Amino acid sequence: MSSTKDLLLFDHPVSSYAQKIRIALREKNLPFRSEIPVGGGIQSSPEFVETNPRREVPVLINGSDAIFDSTIILEYLEDLHPSPPLLPPASDPGARARGRMIEDVADTIYEAVNWVWGEVLWSGRAGDDEERNLLRKHIATQVCDQTEQLYTWFEDKLGEYDFFGGSHGFGYADLALIALVHRSIYYGFPPANGSKLMAWYDRCAARESVRVTLREFDENVAGMFKLKGFYRDGSGFRRQYRDHRMEAMVKLGGWEILRDGIRHENVKFSWPGQLGKQLGKL
Incomplete structure (x- = not known):
C-alpha cells in the first residue's frame, strides 16, 4: 500500500478543481507540496505530462501512484486515508450518494x-468593441441568472443542516462547492444576504482548511488578468474547450467566442487529436 509521506500535487491555486483537493488534503492533515505546470503542461515535469493526457490540473x-481528475483523487x-472521513459511512448509502451528486453538479x-465568465473577464474573449460589449452584457446576465438557479437548487439540498453532509457534517459536497461559490462572490454574483447558502459559505470559510485555500485564491487571482490578450492574439497557449465548459459557452450566448477561437486557432479540444485545426475554416 502507498503511503502519504511525500505527496506532490500538480495544481494551480485559482483552479476550483485543485482547490477542492487542497481543502481535502488539509482536512485530512496530509502534508503536500504543490507545483504549477508551466507552458500548458508541455514544459512541465514528465510526471505531470505522462500522468494526464488532458494536461489539466489537479x-x-x-510514490508509484499517479492520479488525475479531482473526483478520482x-x-x-478517502480509500487511502479514511479518517477523518469526507464521505458519510457505508451504512448510509443515501447520504453518500447525495454528496456525490452535489459534487457532480458542482463539477460539471x-x-x-463560472468558467464562461472567466473566459470573458480574464481571457478577454468577448473583445472590446461596442458590438462585443453587448455580447459581454448578455453573457453576464445569463451567468447571473443561471448562478441564481443553481443557488436555489443547492439551498434545497442543504435543507436545515449546517453542511451538505447533513448529520455527518462537512464533506465531499462542501469542499467541491465552496471554491465555486467563492469564485462567484469574486465575480460579483454572491448568494443573497441572509440566505441559507450565504450562512453555509460563512461556516465553511471559518474552517482552517478552507480559509487557507481561499486566501491562496485571493492572493493569486490578480495574475489571471495577464491572460487578457494572451490567448486572443495567438501568442499564448491555446485554451482548452471541453465537455460541459463548451456546452455552457454556447448555451450562455458565446457561440461567436467559440467560433472565433476555432478560426484563429487559439482554442483547443481534448486529447486525442486537435480538433481546432480541423475546424479552422468555420
Missing part, C-alpha cells in the same frame, strides 16, 4: 458557468 503523485484519498454544471 494531478496527485504519491478524492476517492483515492456550476464550474462551467
